[in-house]
Amino acid sequence: MSSSCTRMVEIPVVVIILALLVLTLIPRVLRRACVLCFGITYALAAVDPTTLVILSTWVPPVANQTLNFEYMELTLDNKSLVLVASKEGNIFVVQRNDTGFTLIRSIDLVAQSVVPRGQGLLNGMYDTIGNIWFTTGGILGSGDPTQTSIIMGYIEPSGKTHVLRVPNQMVENGIAVSGTTMYVVTGPSGADDHANATGYMYALTTGPGTGVTTLWKASYSAGSARKPGGFARGSGTTPTLLGNQYLAITDNSDEQISLIIYHQEAELSGKQAACSVPLFQPGASATDIGTLAHFDGSEYGVFVLNDYNSPPVYFGSGSINGAFNNMSIMAPGVTRVTVAGDGSHCKFAWNTDIRIKSVPVLSTQTGLIYGYTQNATAADLGQYEWYVVAMNYTSGAIEWEVRTGAGGTYNDDFLPGTLGPDGTFYQGVVDGLVLIKDGVAA
Known part of the structure; x- marks a missing residue:
């Protein structure tokens, strides 16, 4: 294994550098979230991108707020806004500036x-x-x-x-917004939760009047239950x-899941799905991790x-070096x-037998996908060693x-990675933040 890496370049749509500061992943043991926790208090933190020194923090002005940092929104324009919802029904809009954070809007739904x-x-x-589009929901896992x-x-x-x-359905993931259209996927609950159940993909837009317009709604197979290790x-x-x-x-089909590609605009034919392709091996196929495109x-x-069969999230109970690391x-x-630009087909391109449980990030300049993984052979022996890995975009080959x-403090705990300036990669872990920088190949 190489101990150096090629140059990494940030992708503007995913980098979370605000001015010269990083608003980034500082989890402690209580939540898998972009959060700095003081006991049971959730806070935003601005962190120096080089030294990782915490420069400023923001705590909600309302007590006992469980912030959903999994799906917060960052605007990287000159306003440097953070929008985050709490399970208790509040939406906070916070601005990052040279002196710290300023709350500029608070909505109590x-x-x-x-x-x-x-x-929630x-x-x-x-x-x-x-x-501001919003949904109720939760993450069962x-x-x-x-x-x-x-x-x-x-x-x-x-x-x-x-x-x-909407009755008998539940939102369990983030949302996507384009223009004034919100896209949201739902899963079965209540009377809809049974064997061979159905979930729905919605496209919603504004109006008329006090309502919300459903542009289109398409069903998908939600299977019969959560998959082993699933959320x-x-x-x-x-x-x-x-x-x-x-x-x-x-x-979430029972035997083997599929990737489904939908048209964003409503199709007059009523056939909203453009194409689909089955994924991974039958009987061992699942994902609760956002796709990268x-x-x-x-x-x-x-x-x-x-x-499929991923280890659990660490909530702070038990040994930090326990089996949740395996x-x-x-x-x-x-x-x-591969999805054709005209939507005519989806085709399998490659598969790499590597285990990654946090959302990776792509550099279009290097052509590499950066993720966080583990030495499986050592893990079988109870030795938990963690690695940043780079995969070739074209072939899936592991480049370095x-x-x-080692140990539970370096577990990514399902947190995403981020590319920063000057060839820097940041990875949130159970007890802080990991940083690696460009090196010269040995």
């Missing part, structure tokens, strides 16, 4: 009787005209309770709220936008990670599917690995 107390708020995201209905809608800049209520009852993937044409999710000018590459029990597989450390 429980106090407004939009969200009932006890029904999960998502919040801006559209292009300043509306992280301990959230099952909800037997959904509240989805948007808040105008004036504060006026519009909602759509979601239905699809485990947040909708991924492929340009302005398509979007991608996976289903790239357009090379003629076709899309969509990357899907297998996490990724060797998890089915391997990182797959790239860099060892970051």
Whole structure:
């Protein structure tokens, strides 16, 4: 294994550098979230990108808020805004500036009787005209309770709220927004939760009046239950936008999941799905990790990670070096599917037998996908060694690995990685943040 890496270049759409500071992943033992925890308090942290010194923090002004950092939104324009929802029904908009963080907007959807107390708020995201789209929901594999209905809608800049209520379904992932359209995937709950159940992919937009318009709704196979090690009852993937044409999710079919590519615009024929392709090995096929996509000018590459039988999230109980670190029990597989630019077909491109349980990141300049993995042979012996790995975009070949450390404190715990400036890769781990930089090949 190499101890050096080639140059890495940040991708503007995913880098979370604000000015000269990193707003990044500082988890402690309580949550798998982009969060700095002081006891049971959740906070944003601005961290120096070179020294990793914490420069400033922000704590919600309302007590006992469980912030959903899994699906917070960062705007990388000159406003440097962070939008984050709390399970308790609040939406906070915080601005990062030279002196710290400033709360510029706070919306309490429980106090407004939009969200009932006890029904968790999960998502919040801006559209292009300043509306804030939101959904209730939760992540079952992280301990959230099952909800037997959904509240989805948007808040105008004036504060006026519009909602759509859906029974017997639950939102278990993030949302995607393009223009004034929100895309959200739901999973079965309540009366809809049974063998061979159905989930739905929705495209929603504004109006008319006080309502929310459903542009289209398409069903998918949600299977019969959560997969071993899984987080979601239905699809485990947040909708991924492929340009302005398509979007991608996976289903949760019992034997073997599939990647489904939908048209973003409503199809007059009623056939919303453009194409689909089965993933991984039958009987060991699942994902609860968001897909990664790239357009090379003629076709899309969509990357899907297998996490069938993944180890659990670490909640701080038990030994930090316990069995939750063992990724060797998890089915391997990182797959790239090629989607034609005209949507005429989806084709399997390659599969690499490696175990990754956190969302990777692609550098279009180096042509490498950067992720976080583990030495499976050592893990079988109870020795947990962690590595940053770089895979070739075209072939899936592993180009290099860099060892970051050993033991539970270096476990990524399902947290995503981020590329920063000057060839820097950041990875959130159980007890902090790992940083590696460019090196010269030996």
